Amino acid sequence: MPCPARPSFRVSALRASALAVTLALGLGTAHAQEKVLRIAMTAADIPRTSGQPDQGYEGNRFTGIPMYDSLTQWDLSSATKPSVVIPDLAVSWAVDAKDKTKWLFKLRPGVKFHDGTPFNADAVVWNVGKVLDKAAPQYDPAQIGVTASRMPTLRTARKVDDLTVELTTSEPDSFLPINLTNLFMASPAHWQKKFDAVPASVTDKAERAKQAWTAFAADPSGTGPFKASKFVPRERLEMVKNPEYWDAARRPQIDRVVLLPLPEANSRTAALLSGQVDWIEAPAPDALATIKQRGFKVYSNLQPHLWPWQFSLLPDSPFKDLKVRQAANLCLNRAALKELLGGMMVEATGIAEPGDPWRGHPTFQIKYDVPAGQKLMQQAGYSAAKPAKVKVQTSASGSGQMQPLPMNEFIQQSLKDCYFDVDFDVVEWNTLFSGWRLGAKDPGAHGAHATNVSAATMDPFFAMVRFVSTKAQPPVAQNWGYYSDPKTDALVEKARTSFDDKSRDAALAELHARVVDEAPFLFVAHDVGPRAISPKVQNVVQPKSWFIDIATMKMQ
Numbered sequence: 001m002p003c004p005a006r007p008s009f010r011v012s013a014l015r016a017s018a019l020a021v022t023l024a025l026g027l028g029t030a031h032a033q034e035k036v037l038r039i040a041m042t043a044a045d046i047p048r049t050s051g052q053p054d055q056g057y058e059g060n061r062f063t064g065i066p067m068y069d070s071l072t073q074w075d076l077s078s079a080t081k082p083s084v085v086i087p088d089l090a091v092s093w094a095v096d097a098k099d100k101t102k103w104l105f106k107l108r109p110g111v112k113f114h115d116g117t118p119f120n121a122d123a124v125v126w127n128v129g130k131v132l133d134k135a136a137p138q139y140d141p142a143q144i145g146v147t148a149s150r151m152p153t154l155r156t157a158r159k160v161d162d163l164t165v166e167l168t169t170s171e172p173d174s175f176l177p178i179n180l181t182n183l184f185m186a187s188p189a190h191w192q193k194k195f196d197a198v199p200a201s202v203t204d205k206a207e208r209a210k211q212a213w214t215a216f217a218a219d220p221s222g223t224g225p226f227k228a229s230k231f232v233p234r235e236r237l238e239m240v241k242n243p244e245y246w247d248a249a250r251r252p253q254i255d256r257v258v259l260l261p262l263p264e265a266n267s268r269t270a271a272l273l274s275g276q277v278d279w280i281e282a283p284a285p286d287a288l289a290t291i292k293q294r295g296f297k298v299y300s301n302l303q304p305h306l307w308p309w310q311f312s313l314l315p316d317s318p319f320k321d322l323k324v325r326q327a328a329n330l331c332l333n334r335a336a337l338k339e340l341l342g343g344m345m346v347e348a349t350g351i352a353e354p355g356d357p358w359r360g361h362p363t364f365q366i367k368y369d370v371p372a373g374q375k376l377m378q379q380a381g382y383s384a385a386k387p388a389k390v391k392v393q394t395s396a397s398g399s400g401q402m403q404p405l406p407m408n409e410f411i412q413q414s415l416k417d418c419y420f421d422v423d424f425d426v427v428e429w430n431t432l433f434s435g436w437r438l439g440a441k442d443p444g445a446h447g448a449h450a451t452n453v454s455a456a457t458m459d460p461f462f463a464m465v466r467f468v469s470t471k472a473q474p475p476v477a478q479n480w481g482y483y484s485d486p487k488t489d490a491l492v493e494k495a496r497t498s499f500d501d502k503s504r505d506a507a508l509a510e511l512h513a514r515v516v517d518e519a520p521f522l523f524v525a526h527d528v529g530p531r532a533i534s535p536k537v538q539n540v541v542q543p544k545s546w547f548i549d550i551a552t553m554k555m556q
Contacts, residue, residue, distance in 0.1 A: 035255045035555040037537060038277040040262040042397050044429060046237045049228060050217040051186035052131065052143035056433050057456050057546045058281070058399030059146070060182070062259050066239060066550055068184035068222035071105055071124070072177050074458070076541065076549040079301060083458065083545035085178050089119060089185060089223065093177055095499060100172035107163040111246045113187035114221040121159040126188040128157035128167070137205065138191060140213050149437050149466070149477040151179035174499045178459040190221035225252050225551035236260055250551040257550060263397035263429070269532075272296065278534040278555075282402060285342040291532045299542040300344060300528040304458035306351055307402055309392055309411075309450040309522035310467065312440035312481040317449040318388040319481070323376040325519040329366045330373035331418035332524065337410050341403060344530045348523040350516045351463050357505040358463070360513030366523055373418040387421040393448035398429030400454035400546065402527055408452065411524070439474030440481050451480050454527065456546045460508055464515055465492050483520045 041062060043055040051068055053059025065073075073088035089108050096102040111119040129136035131147045132154065153169040154176065160166055169176055195212035202208050220228050223246070226239035237259040241252035260277065262268045268280040269287045273294055283291055288298060309328075311319035318324050334347035349366040352358040382388045394404050405426070412422040425446045427435075435444045436453045445451070455478075457463035466477040469492045470484040491511040498504035516523075531548075533540060538554045 035253070036258060037254050037256070037279065037550070037553070037555060038258045038260065040260050040268045040271050040277045040280040042263055042265075042268070042281045042401065043261050043399060044263040044397060045234045045261050046231065046259060048143075048146075048217065049220045049231060049237065050140070050143065050213050051127070051184045051220070051222065052140075052147045052182075053184075054146050054430060054433070056399030056429070056454075061399075061547050063237065064184050065224070065547060066226040066257065067220060067224040067228060068186065069111075069224055070182065070184050071107075071180045073181055074543075074545055074547055076543045076545055076547055077552075079541050079543055081544070083304075083543050083547075085181060085459075088181075089124075090180075095172075095174075100497075100499070101169045103167045103169070103176060104160070105165050105167060107165065108246070109163055111223050112244070113190065113223050114227045114242065115187050115190040117187055117189040119185060119223055120162045121165040122162075123185055123188055124165045125157045125159055127183060127185050128154070130186070131183075132156075137195065137209060138188070138212075139209060142210075142213065145434060145437055147182060149475075150182040150462075151176070152461075152466075152472070152477055154179070154183075172497045172499075174496060174504060175459060175461045175465075179461060185223060186216070187221035187223075190219075191216050194219075225250050226257060229256070234261065245551075250549070252551050253554050254550070265397075265403060272532055272534075278537055279531060280533075281531050283530060283532045285340070285344060285403060285406075288342050288344075288530075288532075295535055296532045297535060297540075298530060298532050299540060300530045301542045301544050302346055303527050303529050303544065303546055304456060304463070305400060305454060305527040305529075305546060306348060306457050306463075306521070306523070307345070307400070307407070307452075307454045307525040307527060308348070309452050309524070310478075310480050311520055311522070312445075312449045312451075313483055313520070314440055314481070316447075317440070317481075318380075318382075318390055319449055321380050322519065323380040324382075324388060325522075326364060327373040327376040327380070327418050328415060328420065328522050329364075329519055330369045330376070331420070332411060332414050332522065333368050334525065335368065337407065337414075337525065340406065340410055341525075344528055345402065345525040346528060348525050350512060350523055351457050352512050353526070358460075358508040358512045360509035360511075360516075362513045362516035364517045364519065366516065370417050377419045382419045384419055387419045389421045389423070390449040391423045391425055391447060392450045392452055393425045393427060393432060393435070393445060394452035395429040395432045396426055398433065398454075400456070400527055401429065401452075402454065402525070404452065407524070411522070436478050436480055437475055439479070441474070450522070453478075453480075458545065460495055460504070464508070464511055465496070468492070468511075468515055468518075468520060481520060483518070485514075485518060488514050488518065 047053040047055035047059030047063040053064045071090040090105040093105045130138045153173040156168045158166045194215040225245045229240045230238035239257045265284040269284045472479040495507035536556045
């Protein structure tokens, strides 16, 4: 099918757009001696600053990793090698050979929070409690949705000594060290000061904790390379370098980072070209040539990422029929979609592509084959006169969402050839993301038959388990569509209980082949994370990851 017209980006409108951005964001002139990096995010709000960010993984990227540390972290130092998990606040870890639900983590000595208090085993126990222990004073329901679903088997933490902590899982889970990259360590002492400052007239424990976390978010304390200095909700977050950061190799040389929410692609692009910001996420595709001509550098790299529709398999959904799910995958012209995006995507034929150790050998081959798709739809009882009416919930912007509206409009037209009548329910990004864990049965899904939430796929749980395990059905994790299959569940358990890398990869390859054959997704694209950055910003490494390390960058 022909590629539809691209969304236009009018360079002649740059001055007006830039002026609007300046007035809206209140951007001022930085002190000449200060090296300031200004970043325009796709998020519509500043990601949560209290330690467990929201706004999807854009939150981890911009308020999690810069201001906080976790027990384990992703190696973001290479643009050519796969990003793997490495030590962070934990220097080593091991599962108990006799009881594989118990892990010992040895902690890094000499680390301090931004408020000067020490990081130790007590701090780890406290931070596990903030999201898992409902009886703990610091328990924060607002941080659960973006945390518990990312480490679903973690149950308890116990101090062994000041630099050793025992973590316990509900079942043997070889994925735990990977999952712990999502648990950021906030300062217990700093939070306690905020809690103690809550007026005595507030007697309800939950309300006191809520007010303490609100105060903490405005004045946070982690152990990361940057410290928050100014926070204006929905407008800007400023972070300054932490000159005493424990890792000398990541001690920042940039003095200040300013984060600005700009969810609309053309506004971000205008802000970059007019000099209002130094870095934008997801530039407008039609502006890429102009951006490069102006001397900015466009960075991209294949990310462990999937941009899908995730199907509902509830009784009222046409996608409950495997033939319909497979037909949708055969009727999408991904090559033309890639052209629409200026080449800034990789066509998806699964979660793991050929050459990946998790790929396996699916029997269903995802490709562009309209006649085969039409045949499957006819077998399912659909035709041009009787199309499958489906509603898809999506957002206009958001972390990893690429260019959601143009992409979805393209898919809508492409699937018409196979008797799909597609309607969209466009909601705010954080609403869409929060609803991802609540599932297709939730009223907030508005009866949608699919949800369009981009997904990080850098580890086994994130790539597959959270979407297809029966145990991951709402509200546990992101099995939004209530997929359930005994063979799939058996393969999940086989992978999860394989503590040897080779045997785990083999089990994951079997699991991936099963997922492709079952097609619980419309496999659309893998993001390449395009971002446009001023040449003043140097030492930029665009890793094969959803994340990027600001701490090692420099500015002229």
